[in-house]
Amino acid sequence: MHNKTNKSMPLVRVLGVMALVVTLAGCSVNPLHKITGDVMTGYAQKENTPYVLAMTDIEMACSLGESVDPLLYSFSRVTMAPEKTGTLLQILSGICMEQRAVEEELRYLRADYNGNTGNMRDARENMQRLYGITANRRVEAYQRMLRGFSYDPVPGAECPDFYTDQDEITFLLGLAAGAQAVIDNGKARGRAEVPRSIAAEVERSADCVDNEKWAGLPKALQASIWVLLPDLRPNKDVDPWATLKNSRELGFERGLRTSAALELLMAENVGKDKVIADSLAYLERTRDEFQVNPEYSLPDLVGMRIAWAVSDRIWTEKYGYRTPRDQFGKTGKETDSKDDVDTEGLL
Template sequence: MKRKYLLLFVLSLPLFLSSCTVVYKSTGDVLLGYAEDHGVPYMLASNDVALGCSMAEAFTPFLSSFSRVTAPPDQLAVLFYLVAGNCIEAEAQEQELRYLRAIYAKNSTEAQDARIAQQRLLEIAAHRQLTGYYSLVAAQTEPGGECPEFDSDNTELFWLFGLLNGIQAILNDIASGGNIEVPLDIAAKVGRGAACLDNEKWWGVPAAIQSAIWIVIPGNNSAGSNPRSNLQQSLEIGAQQGMSVSHVLAAQVYLGQGEITEVKQIIRSYASLSKQAADNQE
């Protein structure tokens, strides 16, 4: 009798496992569809940065795990890795402030510890953003070649997110000491990929990406172009449309170049823009 039940169990096991796979797949499809249709718009519309960070860092591995049972959520991964990387950048900035306080207090041990912590966090940020860039490659195509045929504004937006992943991965890898070894040829690919987007439509960000690349890695710009002037124009376009993405990118670039006066001016402009946005919401 025991052998009979054992044989029945063995014969039914494949059917049971296959039914679990079907359940996992359908569950994954539903959750990924919900995340793209409702979760992402909600996160982008929120002005609570901490909650956005919590959502991105918690859901990124969870949603990515469904690639084991259904189509990989590469397009969603582009955004989630971008946000998760930016969240780590914010932690790195706190460590930089700790470093400056230690320098002011003439505490060399504390300053060294803060600088090491900052570089480690920037290393994590660069790794996440590089993963987001490669997710764009998997979801659409490798930037730098022919422009893809965008079937919607949403597809263009995720293309823009992927390009931001690429340029920020390079910037943070340089700032962390180059431990991730982000391929520098990504810069040229991202620059050409930015030309696939309408600069006015997307808040001046495509031109800001190109200008950032030309400033950080000289020699990539076309003859006769002025990357700093182009970057300033991108800031003005973003300000006119109430979008500050170019401001954040410009601040990163000038901070990396050690141009503190420019960084302060961008922060003032960003603060004014943020106040206007808050007043408009009220």
């Protein structure tokens, strides 16, 4: 009996050492990861987010979203998920994917113009795939926003508590991402399976932020939903197009032209050519007078990129090429007799 106990002691000691090693490894690695994650999340929320919102390089900003999001969110395995910062990162990554989808859409329109059926079919298929990915990213941004504010957008729900302007713009951009996801899913022929209930959630939730303060964007979001789902209008006398026009003008006054982008998207979606022409002409006519809010340069530029994309689709469908730089604000050439090819610029 004594010998048996002595023989078992080395095994007990080995197991004890292994347990100690595992404990020490856990203490030395996991807490470090957690601290790193907390520091990165805090920095991203307090410093990086306002910096990105003020950026004037859309490509660099969207690349940041695609590259940083997996890194930052990997720390959710050891600490709380950075939902509010993650909302913006997914919005940025959605901008990247949308631009790729737009390029395929323009390729489709060029192929259609030139009668190239093969290229047309290929571009349309790829366009729908990319819009599906765009919709998925924007749904994720919307859902992160909901989690970040512990907000359930059911009828009668209380609005979240906002402690800073950054909280409000994060909430608002998250709502915009949700609305755009519904539109993108339509362009993807339903590939992303975005619930249409998101539209009603966005319409209700937009009342949580002040319309005057945020350059008409809350009302523009609501009016966009009223165009998609007329039954959600508060009463039949409400004209969504008048609301969108007022939001566009308020956006100009407050230094943020994002509302105009929503107006253009909705007008394009339902074939309101006169609204498109009026909105594009307004953006060009007011361009020299417009003063952007420098804190939100990026959302303004993204709005203008959407406006250019709408214009490019019109020009490409009509003429086989995108909007010339000196023709923005017009929905077509004033005369077909002028040779508008800049041969020097091609050299």
